[in-house]
Amino acid sequence: MQIGIIGAGGMAAYHAKGFTLAGAEVVGIADPNKPRSEAFAATHAIPATYRTLKEMKTQHPNLDAVSIVTPNKFHASLTIEALQMGLHVYCEKPPARNASEMQAMYDESKRAGKLLMFGFNNRMRPESRAIATYIEQGEVGRINSAQATWIRRAGIPGFGGWFTDKELAGGGPVIDLLHMIDLALYFMGYPEPNCVLASTFHDFMGNASFKGPWGIADGTGKMDVETACHAMVTFKSGQCLTIRNSWAEMNEREVVSTTFQGTKAGGKVERLFGIDGVDETSVDSAVLYTEEYGRQVNRTIITEKDETMGRIANAMNFVKCLMEGEKPANTPEEALILMRITDAIYKSSETGTCVML
Structure with missing residues (x-):
């Protein structure tokens, strides 16, 4: 299973460790701040850096999923973009800025038939x-x-x-x-x-x-x-x-x-x-x-x-849902x-x- 991380924010380290411990391969980190993404990639042994999700998906056509670690404003748009690319999505909390954005994310996950989970680590x-x-x-x-x-x-x-x-x-x-x-x-x-x-x-x-x-x-x-x-x-x-x-x-x-x-x-x-x-x-x-x-x-x-505080375990659950059929720790219905x-x-x-x- 190949996963990319979008955003080199503070929570991204927990995502990378959890995904790796669960048996997935983190193939890239995308962040418009190139020095920040390069520093994160070097620290966490991630082989490639990109500026956008689109660039990452182009270079990794077999990408299975992404996690989103960005300011809240971009959660909905990036989640929907990833789902439309056929990717599963693990998004940091909060799910979105409001219920309208969350509804759009939920609808797109149902249309795409892809797993959508959130960082409700507690x-x-x-x-x-x-x-x-x-x-x-x-x-x-x-x-x-x-x-x-x-x-x-x-x-x-x-x-x-x-x-x-x-x-x-x-x-x-x-x-x-x-x-x-x-x-x-x-x-x-x-x-x-x-x-x-x-x-x-x-x-x-x-x-x-x-x-x-x-x-x-x-x-x-x-x-x-x-x-x-x-x-x-x-x-x-x-x-x-x-x-x-x-x-x-x-x-x-x-x-x-x-x-x-x-x-x-x-x-x-x-x-x-x-x-x-x-x-x-x-x-x-x-x-x-x-x-x-x-x-x-x-x-x-x-x-x-x-x-x-459960952050690594929650990220591991996301991978195990896809690789081993484990039950999701949270759902889009609950997030809505x-x-x-x-x-x-x-x-x-x-x-x-x-x-x-």
């Missing part, structure tokens, strides 16, 4: 997989409610770069940190949303005290996205989900968690980042809250630590529901009303 974290097993085996029962949280006290990813430009990114932490929303929906069975009520805030944008630690370069672009969001989603099934995402908000340390309450048990998957955001100082946990023999019990689930919810969050915040879906 589903593949060891602790998430452990909790999912208990849910699948019926030990949790129906999940009535859940809370999705990714909060940062000081974590704006650059000032004026593409992350803070709505045209390029589609939004701020609602879009950037949607992993826990996806994980909560995944645990709940991805129910059909009914109503969304949300507020977004723009405090601290441009304040250097609230900049993130990841070394993402500042730019000369806009800073017109939100820095925090609080939302409530109800579903046609009667379930509900509360959401809190922030890049800059007065709270404790950076916390990443999905908590849920079921009819038989509750649970939580959580990552507590180190004080400076460095993964090796973080703590991952998975726990079930249940009742046994008339007593309230917390079951701590011991799992191996994964500093990649997720983007409909994010659209509704922004609309509700703008209108001050509950948005019906």
